[in-house]
Amino acid sequence: MADAVIRFENVYKSFGAHKVLENVSFEVPRGSALCILGRSGTGKSVTIKQMIGLIKPDSGHIYVEGRDVTAMNAAELSRVRRRIGFLFQYSALFDSISVGENVAFPLRRHTNLEEDEIRDVVEKKLARVGLRGIYDKMPSQISGGMQKRVGLARALALDPPILLADEPSSGLDPITSQEIDELLLDLKHTEHTTMVVVTHNIPSARRIGDEIAVLEGGRILDRGSPADLEQSEHAIVREFMTLEGGI
Amino acid sequence: MRSTLSSIAGQCGDVALFGFRILRDSFRPPWEGAEIAKQIFEIGWRSLPLIAAAGFAVGAVMSMHTRASLERFGAEAMIPAGLAIALFKETGPLVTGLLFSGRVGAGIGAELGAMRVSEQIDALESLAVDSFKYLVVTRVMACIAVLPILTTVMNFTGILGGYIAETVISGMSFALYWERAWSFVDFVDYVPPTLKTCIFGFIIGTIASYLGYNTTGGTAGVGQASTRSVVFASILVILSNVVLVKAIFFLFPGAEG
Amino acid sequence: MAARTKILVGVFVLGGFVLFAAGLFIIGDRRLLFSDSIELRAQFANVGGLKVGSKVLVSGMDAGEVLAIHVPARPGAKFEVRFRVLEKFQPILRQDSVASIQVEGLVGSKILQVDAGSETGAPVTSGALIQSREPVEIADIVRDTAETIGKAAAVVDDVEERVGKAIDTLVGVGEEARTLVVQVRGDSREILGTTKRVVGNVNEIVDGVRQGRGTVGKLLTDDEVYGKLRKTVDDVAAVAGNARSASADVKEIVADLKSRDIGGKVEAAAGNVQQATAHAKDVIATLKPSAGEERGLIDDLRDTIMNTREATSDFADDMEALKRNWFFRGFFKRRGFYDLDEVSQEDYLSGKITRGREPERQWLHRSELFDEGPEGRELLSEKGKKKLAIAIAPYLKLSPNTLLFVEGYASGGSREEQFLRSRERARMIRRYLVQRFDLKGNYVGAIPMDNVKSDWEGVSIVWFRDKKK
Ligand SMILES: Nc1ncnc2c1ncn2[C@@H]1O[C@H](COP(=O)(O)OP(=O)(O)O)[C@@H](O)[C@H]1O
Ligand SMILES: [Mg+2]
Numbered sequence: 014m015a016d017a018v019i020r021f022e023n024v025y026k027s028f029g030a031h032k033v034l035e036n037v038s039f040e041v042p043r044g045s046a047l048c049i050l051g052r053s054g055t056g057k058s059v060t061i062k063q064m065i066g067l068i069k070p071d072s073g074h075i076y077v078e079g080r081d082v083t084a085m086n087a088a089e090l091s092r093v094r095r096r097i098g099f100l101f102q103y104s105a106l107f108d109s110i111s112v113g114e115n116v117a118f119p120l121r122r123h124t125n126l127e128e129d130e131i132r133d134v135v136e137k138k139l140a141r142v143g144l145r146g147i148y149d150k151m152p153s154q155i156s157g158g159m160q161k162r163v164g165l166a167r168a169l170a171l172d173p174p175i176l177l178a179d180e181p182s183s184g185l186d187p188i189t190s191q192e193i194d195e196l197l198l199d200l201k202h203t204e205h206t207t208m209v210v211v212t213h214n215i216p217s218a219r220r221i222g223d224e225i226a227v228l229e230g231g232r233i234l235d236r237g238s239p240a241d242l243e244q245s246e247h248a249i250v251r252e253f254m255t256l257e258g259g260i
Numbered sequence: 261m262r263s264t265l266s267s268i269a270g271q272c273g274d275v276a277l278f279g280f281r282i283l284r285d286s287f288r289p290p291w292e293g294a295e296i297a298k299q300i301f302e303i304g305w306r307s308l309p310l311i312a313a314a315g316f317a318v319g320a321v322m323s324m325h326t327r328a329s330l331e332r333f334g335a336e337a338m339i340p341a342g343l344a345i346a347l348f349k350e351t352g353p354l355v356t357g358l359l360f361s362g363r364v365g366a367g368i369g370a371e372l373g374a375m376r377v378s379e380q381i382d383a384l385e386s387l388a389v390d391s392f393k394y395l396v397v398t399r400v401m402a403c404i405a406v407l408p409i410l411t412t413v414m415n416f417t418g419i420l421g422g423y424i425a426e427t428v429i430s431g432m433s434f435a436l437y438w439e440r441a442w443s444f445v446d447f448v449d450y451v452p453p454t455l456k457t458c459i460f461g462f463i464i465g466t467i468a469s470y471l472g473y474n475t476t477g478g479t480a481g482v483g484q485a486s487t488r489s490v491v492f493a494s495i496l497v498i499l500s501n502v503v504l505v506k507a508i509f510f511l512f513p514g515a516e517g
Numbered sequence: 518m519a520a521r522t523k524i525l526v527g528v529f530v531l532g533g534f535v536l537f538a539a540g541l542f543i544i545g546d547r548r549l550l551f552s553d554s555i556e557l558r559a560q561f562a563n564v565g566g567l568k569v570g571s572k573v574l575v576s577g578m579d580a581g582e583v584l585a586i587h588v589p590a591r592p593g594a595k596f597e598v599r600f601r602v603l604e605k606f607q608p609i610l611r612q613d614s615v616a617s618i619q620v621e622g623l624v625g626s627k628i629l630q631v632d633a634g635s636e637t638g639a640p641v642t643s644g645a646l647i648q649s650r651e652p653v654e655i656a657d658i659v660r661d662t663a664e665t666i667g668k669a670a671a672v673v674d675d676v677e678e679r680v681g682k683a684i685d686t687l688v689g690v691g692e693e694a695r696t697l698v699v700q701v702r703g704d705s706r707e708i709l710g711t712t713k714r715v716v717g718n719v720n721e722i723v724d725g726v727r728q729g730r731g732t733v734g735k736l737l738t739d740d741e742v743y744g745k746l747r748k749t750v751d752d753v754a755a756v757a758g759n760a761r762s763a764s765a766d767v768k769e770i771v772a773d774l775k776s777r778d779i780g781g782k783v784e785a786a787a788g789n790v791q792q793a794t795a796h797a798k799d800v801i802a803t804l805k806p807s808a809g810e811e812r813g814l815i816d817d818l819r820d821t822i823m824n825t826r827e828a829t830s831d832f833a834d835d836m837e838a839l840k841r842n843w844f845f846r847g848f849f850k851r852r853g854f855y856d857l858d859e860v861s862q863e864d865y866l867s868g869k870i871t872r873g874r875e876p877e878r879q880w881l882h883r884s885e886l887f888d889e890g891p892e893g894r895e896l897l898s899e900k901g902k903k904k905l906a907i908a909i910a911p912y913l914k915l916s917p918n919t920l921l922f923v924e925g926y927a928s929g930g931s932r933e934e935q936f937l938r939s940r941e942r943a944r945m946i947r948r949y950l951v952q953r954f955d956l957k958g959n960y961v962g963a964i965p966m967d968n969v970k971s972d973w974e975g976v977s978i979v980w981f982r983d984k985k986k
Contacts (some may be wrong), residue, residue: 092388101382
């Protein structure tokens with residue numbers, strides 16, 4: 014509890030009359046990975062976007078490394094964001110610049126690296142997500158799965174201690190999907206990256222997640238290790254955990 | 261009815277706040293110099309062919325019309341001067357403003373709209389970049405910087421177009437045409453009208469950015485942002501021009517003559 | 518960002534700035550902002566629309582601009598115009614250089630024209646006050662013209678009076694003399710007619726100018742005058758100069774009239790007539806008529822009349838010259854019906870003059886109008902005068918600007934005879950009507966209609982009422 018890198022405290026969020034999150038509380042300890050499971054439209058993306066202040070909760074508090082994101086000014090928020098890598102559900106690559114420049118973008122803005130060093134780092138990050146020789150391709154020229162991996166490379170460009178990934182393996186073929194899982198596990202083990210991973214994929218959630226939270230009807234229905242959840246008091250949670258593929 | 265009115269008023273207030281924010285942020289670091297330069301390239305340099313061609317055509321057409329009316333009084337010698345005055349004072353700035361609303365307003369509206377719905381703006385934010393400064397302020401600054409330049413290009417190509425139209429009909433030499441064209445132009449006919457396009461630039465950039473930056477509703481929303489940008493920017497350019505003309509008369513009494 | 522893009526942005530921004538600055542320099546250069554200049558002053562009671570920033574020309578060359586116009590503190594004082602002139606003009610400017618306010622081009626703005634000074638004038642230094650000439654107004658020219666014409670009219674009145682006196686004297690003589698006098702009277706009537714017409718012409722010129730309000734504006738809206746002006750004046754900037762020379766023309770005419778001593782001549786002529794008639798009286802009174810002497814008397818009279826005619830026709834020529842002066846020519850010609858009595862039958866029939874207006878017409882037969890005079894000439898009878906008065910009555914109620922034509926008709930005889938008679942009739946009736954009813958000469962025409970209708974003897978009086986708006 015003391016070293017919770019991310020902590021939600023009674024978070025409420027609605028869009029107009031549509032209540033998305035109702036009294037959501039949880040925390041992610043340093044170095045651990047939380048997987049958020051839930052059906053489409055239950056507010057998973059909304060939840061992790063709130064962690065970097067892209068969406069503000071109606072009420073409640075969200076602490077990142079002990080500091081309340083909801084009460085931050087732009088400069089403080091910017092500092093927090095530099096410590097967090099964020100992979101968007103639909104990659105959100107900048108389509109006016111090349112793949113390599115997408116990955117280089119945070120480096121150019123937040124480091125003083127030389128041009129060749131940047132190039133070096135970018136190639137390394139791309140290689141890490143299994144992509145080579147596509148530096149000068151435009152995002153529209155590569156497949157959706159590749160885009161997602163470039164997005165991950167961009168999120169990791171600054172070697173952030175925290176990684177938020179919104180469905181990193183959805184839309185990928187099983188092999189690539191598995192490679193991504195390996196990569197995330199590797200990050201957790203070698204760099205002790207704290208992670209929140211939104212996913213539909215139960216097997217990968219089991220593998221990556223130290224904890225799994227099931228979001229349903231605007232609430233965290235249940236939360237615990239994969240083994241705990243198999244014994245959950247909620248039938249729907251137990252049902253989720255038995256699913257072989259995605260939800 | 262009431263609610264539409266209040267929603268329109270609310271929108272206007274939003275746009276005004278948006279504009280203030282642009283002005284305020286443009287004085288705060290970081291100054292996205294490279295991005296402004298890039299935008300100047302995109303919306304300035306790439307508008308050159310359009311503006312130059314339009315200027316040429318406008319000049320030629322105006323010259324022909326001026327001829328038609330001045331011929332009646334036997335004042336053909338006044339054609340170049342009449343054209344130059346009309347072009348510098350009003351036609352050049354206004355036509356440039358409107359063409360710019362069309363090309364750049366639509367472009368900014370669509371580009372920012374697409375970035376909004378594809379979460380690229382969120383992505384920028386997630387990378388600890390002030391998307392407002394990076395996307396909006398840079399574009400508006402570029403618009404402000406570019407419009408007077410494009411207007412000047414329009415003015416000069418207009419004079420040139422007028423010359424071609426004139427020399428085809430009357431065979432006037434370029435030297436004489438040039439001499440006559442400038443014979444009545446005063447500083448107040450040239451400087452304030454050209455610089456007022458900075459305000460056009462601000463308006464066009466602000467409206468288009470506002471609509472693009474706040475796009476909702478997916479791809480359809482992007483199209484809407486784009487067309488609305490053109491419509492509102494054009495209308496506001498025309499309306500603000502009325503005020504600006506009056507303001508110039510007020511500030512530079514010599515401009516009225 | 519690619520290096521190429523950076524270069525293009527630089528080119529764009531720098532190029533745009535240079536282009537804009539080029540415009541500034543072109544304008545500045547024209548306004549001579551960037552050269553050394555001296556400041557001069559001139560005072561005007563009327564600045565005639567000159568503004569701060571107006572151009573200053575020295576002997577027609579672009580030389581500077583007006584810097585300030587100080588409004589005087591008191592009603593009687595003059596406006597002071599301060600202006601800048603390039604230093605290089607200093608050598609030709611003197612304190613007796615004259616500044617005047619003129620129009621640049623025809624519809625152009627006002628400029629300050631400064632003439633070079635005299636060889637002996639004191640040189641100007643910065644701040645010097647130079648001479649000025651108030652702006653010339655067309656109204657002034659008209660005033661001058663009117664004055665001239667007034668003088669001319671006085672002369673003509675004088676002539677008329679004297680000739681009339683002479684004729685009155687003649688009327689008192691005996692039977693033989695009366696025959697003679699009738700002949701003489703015909704001639705003198707003609708003389709009087711000419712002089713009257715001259716006066717009429719002059720008045721019409723003045724009226725015309727006045728109706729045109731005599732302003733530049735009116736003249737310039739008159740296409741024809743405009744065209745004429747333009748043709749005459751190649752360099753439009755010289756319009757004001759020409760206007761001045763026009764007024765000089767008028768003055769010259771007056772001077773010319775004076776120098777020719779028309780009045781004196783007429784006086785002499787009239788004296789001659791009186792002398793001659795006295796002579797005639799003597800001759801008849803002494804009842805010593807001899808063929809030789811009588812012939813001598815007639816010759817004498819004829820000479821006298823010839824003299825008078827010459828004198829008046831000289832004067833008529835002068836007036837014609839005024840009318841033909843380039844400045845007024847177009848103005849009056851354009852009015853189309855100037856001197857309707859000079860309108861040709863062809864123009865009349867073409868409808869160019871009446872422009873589709875409906876004619877209202879009165880037919881008058883020869884027998885109602887004329888008495889048989891000597892040598893078969895027709896003379897307007899008393900009955901005829903009454904008939905004319907009745908016929909013209911409806912016309913007199915209309916606007917004095919309503920066009921009136923007297924059509925003359927004649928039948929029988931050769932074509933030439935027909936023409937001459939019809940013309941004579943038309944003219945006689947026109948002359949009578951104009952005099953008797955004080956009509957505007959330029960709105961009344963006389964047209965021989967010999968070849969239009971040859972079965973009528975007499976005249977037809979036709980007027981063309983203005984179309985209702
Ligand atoms: N910006 C927004 N405006 C309005 N509604 C939104 C917005 N973002 C998300 N929602 C709504 O919130 C709900 C949760 O969305 P999301 O978090 O994207 O779902 P998912 O769990 O599939 O990621 C959805 O019903 C969506 O329509
Ligand atoms: Mg989602």
